[in-house]
Amino acid sequence: MGSRLGADLYLAWRAAVVQPLRRILQRRPAGKAAFLAGYAAEGLVPTLPRDKAMLAAASRCISCGLCDELDGQLGNIARGAYQGASMLPRQYARSSVELRWSREAIDAIDPDAYRPGEAACPTRVPLVALAAWLKERLERTSSFEGPAYGVQPLPPGHGVPPDRERP
Secondary structure (H helix, E strand, C coil), X not given: CHHHHHHHHHHHHHHHXXXXXXHHHCCCCCCXXXXXXXXXXXXXXXXXXXXXXXXXXXXXXXXXXXXXXXXXXXXXXXXXXCCCCCXXXXXXXXXXXXXXXXXXXXHHCCHHHHHHHHHHCCCCXXXXXXXXXHHHHHHHHHCCCECCCCECCCCCCCCCCHHHCCC
């Protein structure tokens, strides 16, 4: 019984004295600064209303492949970095964490080249707007790279995370 009473007293001491004092004496960032302090190193950025709208539009993709058939950039961008227009809504738009690994492909794409694929899309995924948004989102994500956020920029030409390389 004595050890349980001691444990309860210790927890009461921590809850009533130590934790309130720590909160008073330690100044931590609040709001957006607190979010960035905790998540910028992972590549997560605050989600804007435009991001939500573009993610909803990207989710309409049914992976039919029609946009890939009409993608004029398919031969112009390295095959290892870019596998077609359907990658925009299916892979690149899904996560800002993985976006930095797709920099080579996203930097090379021309949003206006997706007009034929967008016109053929049966679910009307806005590929042109999605490509422009991905370029902007990559820039926003890249602004949080550096020692202040604990993220080192990737070297040029680096496109596949080490844990995702195929043998």
